[in-house]
């Protein structure tokens with residue numbers, strides 16, 4: 001098949017499946033994006049895992065545990081989708097450890113208190129859903145199907161966080177202040193999750209042409225902001241952006257400038273927790289080696305028994 005025919009299939013909204021012919025650049029683009037997405041799910045467990053032992057009630061603890069387990073599952077779906085493109089899980093993890101593969105900038109910020117569990121669920125999962133609902137229609141079949149499953153769980157996560165924020169915002173003045181403080185710290189990093197502005201996004205051209213991304217970074221960011229402002233107002237919290245203002249003409253909120261120096265610093269490895277997150281992943285991966293070996297040996301034994 002030629003690239004021209006491939007593009008026609010994409011334009012006709014036909015899904016591309018693992019054994020179909022695809023341009024090498026399409027395959028590489030997908031491996032990069034899906035693996036970074038998978039790494040984000042797995043590294044994203046760390047800031048929340050930090051609070052499991054200190055959840056304020058058994059109910060809160062069970063919900064948080066279930067959410068974190070879901071993130072591990074999302075990582076597994078995504079690694080599996082990525083493996084269908086002809087790369088192994090070991091190679092993907094190695095790329096993460098070598099600093100060749102990125103993960104979402106947001107997970108390089110610390111979670112300082114229980115209110116941060118609310119803000120992460122509400123804003124980080126909220127931003128992730130907006131992005132992932134759009135990716136349900138991505139052109140690569142296994143990625144698209146993975147997104148459908150992930151989105152179902154992600155909306156529970158967003159509500160888990162919003163419930164924490166709503167409860168704290170309706171609590172004592174100190175609790176309300178904690179919720180506001182978490183929103184103040186996590187707001188800007190969460191809207192940076194959508195990536196650089198469209199004009200500064202080198203990957204968007206091919207991603208949109210190949211329908212890997214269905215909407216641009218700025219379109220998705222705007223959609224997230226438009227949805228979230230009313231949610232903040234409803235629970236009496238203020239989004240920390242003095243330039244945030246409804247624009248009658250565009251039908252969207254205008255908002256202030258993001259600190260792109262901070263964004264690129266964090267993406268390039270110099271955020272508050274980059275080293276901690278990666279070191280922890282390396283340590284956990286090493287400690288889990290015997291489990292992987294045992295699982296492989298068991299699978300091999302089963303194989304021999306069935307021959």
Ligand code: FAQ
Nearest residue numbers: 037040041044071103104105128193194195201202203204
């Ligand atoms: N962080 O040209 P673009 C979750 C990089 S899931 C780090 O615009 P693209 C669930 C980008 O990779 C969150 N790096 O790139 C959860 C590229 O570098 P490269 C993860 C970023 O790919 C919740 C360069 O900048 N979701 O949170 C970021 O077209 C709670 C130029 O950028 C996904 O991964 C960033 N924020 O657009 C889990 C969704 N933004 O690779 C646990 C799938 C950009 O050329 C707890 N991914 N970069 O070296 C996407 O939709 C896209 O890849 C974007 C970036 C939108 C992230």
